[in-house]
Amino acid sequence: MQRSLSNMRKSYQTLVISSLFLGSLLSGCNSEKRESGQEQPAASEQPTTDPFAEADEIIGNIRIPQFADTTFNIMDYGAVGDGEKDNSEAIAKAIKSCAEAGGGKVLVPRGKFLTGPIHLKSNVNLHLEEGAVVLFTEDQKAYLPVVHTSYEGMELMNYSPLIYAYQQKNIAITGSGTFDGQAGNNNWWPWCGKDVYGYKEGAPRQQDEHNLPRLWKMSEEDVPVAERVFGEGYQLRPSFFQPFECESILVKGVTFTHAPFWVLHPVKSKDITIDGVTVVSHGPNNDGCDPEYSRNVHITNCTFDTGDDCIAIKSGRNWDGRRVNIPSENIVIENCKMKDGHGGVVMGSEMSAGIRNVYVRNCTMDSPNLDRAFRIKTNTLRGGFVENVWFRNVKIGQVKEAVLKINTHYGTYANQEGEFMPTIKGVHLKDIEVENGGEYGVLIHGREANPVKDVTLTNVHIKKVEEPVSIKNSDPVQFENTIINGAKYENDDE
Template identity: 35%
Template sequence: MAKYDITAFGAIGDGAFDNTSAFSHAIAACAEGGGGTVYVPAGTYLTGRIKLVSHMTLEIETGATILFKNEFDAYPAEKTRWSGYECYGYSPLLFGSGLERVAIKGGGVIDGQGDAWWQAYRKLRYEGAVPESSVRLELLELNRGLRERIRSNIVEWDTQFLRPPLLQLIDCRDIAIEGVTLRHSPFWNTHLVYCEGVRITGVAFINPSDAPNGDGLDIDSCSAVLVSNCRFDVGDDCLCLKSGIDEDGRRVGRPTEYVTVTNCVMKHGHGGIVMGSETAGGIRHIVVSNCLFIGTDRGIRMKTNRARGGGVEDVNINGIQMRDVLCPIVINAFYRHGIDESNPLLTSHEPVPISDGTPVIRRISISNLTARNALASAGFLYGLPEMPIEDVELSHITVEMTEDPEEAGGEPDMVKERLVMAGEGMYFKHVRGLTLHQVRVETRQGPAVRLAQTEGAFIDGVHMRRRHLNTEIIEQ
């Protein structure tokens, strides 16, 4: 296949020259030639949006950086899926739609220069200052019907300042992402939507710890995905599986399924491996193995609520080590964010009628997991009274909680009421068909396991080497 060096199309890698046209012409030549490699040599190449084409490899050489402009209106309105809704948003910086056989590889860097977007978001959230942008005004009109129909507590929804991901591929087939570093995204870092046949290996996903909504990799209504040997250090969820939100996600009805994640390192972030909260199309047939979590708020995290529908099922997780996490295992069907707060049924503690919005979480197996110096709770599984979490097996689990008497802990996860824990054991509420096999929990305070409104629990070896005075190992 032919090779198209962007410098042959006028690119200059000095970090200042605008290379938007050079990228566009190189990619057009690649498309006209039937495919090939668009090559980015060492240097720093400032550019606006880059649109990929089928049968193309974007090769970013070690020492090369693609540096995207931080001007909001450099990214025109584009049909997308944003936080689970099909709508228009700012164009992703690196973007492809309806493509096949696309690769992004090399030892180089793709940098979204997200700081300007983050600052605008903070001013909007904390000061009510709406960003100046002609594209934002266009989005208000393009999304008018959806915006008037959907009520949400998402910060940007009313103003339509819908920040873009750094990389987004929609409805693509046979995708490979190898070796590159993706960093400083305006919103989510890498977002795959409606894709099939994806291989991601040796990639670094990097965002500052305070980057708002700075997820690493979001796999959204995709099938047949392999993620291996990757490194995550981000400001929100590290690797997140999604499938659309609420009624709009159920209308689309496309699950995320047949996903394998192995040999990855998650350092910092709100969650290590996360499923949800956008579960409307279903998340199923997921295998996670041989991963390390260092300092993430939650480790394994599944979250949804009564508005979402769909659910999470048939998940196998094995061979996980964690250190300094807030809560190693979370399954939460009462997640309080991204909802219509005016609807009291979404947060009622009483059973409500089962509907299309009721999520189902079942057949979850987690084994051979070790967590040390966990801060809040050893585990937190909180189902719905009308739809308990079903068939959960925790096997060969060791969790050692913090011994620091000054550790304040925090919320194991975000349910309706604010539950703060510090150095405590596993908490189960509204769970049916729980198996605990060879589980050891060392708490700073309280029992190893608390069971509340839990049916059909089979317990085969729950241990606690350091028992507290007048405290049972299992409290029911």
């Protein structure tokens, strides 16, 4: 524990010092400086130039994978698309041959191909033709042996993600086919512990002492990741697609459905493009996309119809986040449709290493089941920071609870109070049109010891909402041409 406390203090001091430096992320930075997420100055003050010029520069600097013009058809390696034959070996052989030949396209043609987990290698583009369906086996033992992965912001050795890449470069998943995780009330989902997802009283679940509480303790005591072994006999569900410590990643055109847990989950990765992807998955914790400890991320032209947050930006949970200490940053989200889920664009709650430089534009959100459009959630056990966040030109038909919710008292589990005061500053909404904002237009619940700072609403029009503004422990919110329930707001109501 003494070693953990020492690491905690060092990480916290580093976080505080870094937050004192203000300025634009990209001004004067060369490409080598962009490689380091720790040395870039925080940009929390509203710039005088268009902040989305920085978003465009982020997009322009992302390295998109390129592949050799060579095709490796899985049928040539013995694959059968009848939905019954196990094609794990055939797909693995095709990927291995492709990588050894210098890269190219691994082709999955029309048909239904049953398989175990798929492990991508550098320079491989896994391409699904129209009509191709990849079905992941319901045999949970097929996802063993355990691999180095992450669960709710904590690293561990666990079941393999359904599609996994570890320390690879120049990888892609493309096409117009479908990945079906085949998770459901009889497979993976019951472990969440909720009856609606098939849980039966007395069956093991993720909240049991040998599961999440054991992992929390291992994280707090700084147990080496290699010794945090779970997998068989434990109930922690795998992510769907997880590139771990990878570079130059493309996911384009495909559909994901029936996920065990988080769907798209890049961890400690950079230069990520997610384009034209559809996620339709309503299981427990079925977040659509969760960039974690990741930077230079472009999410565009996607549709999210999910059982949890559509997009949730993460950076580690509690002790693990402070140990890793890599902020998620330089993230551009545009031209996306959020149909259903707990939140449209969310930051947290696993955000202990911090989040900065997030740009959201030209998106639509509309569902009576979409709880919040924009959300930031943390507490004094998570700590962390969120700064330099921009939302522009977003059309919202209906949300259930709030258009903007900032909560520094978030707590799903008990004992969420600690010694790590979160910092939230520089959150800007502009050109936002809302038909029905639900319960609140703006809901901010900050901390008296460190209020939320620098929140602005410009050209925000909310036609209907029960309570326009509810703010606690925040510097005055700045309103400009903001109209809620027909009334013009010039400043906050405190």
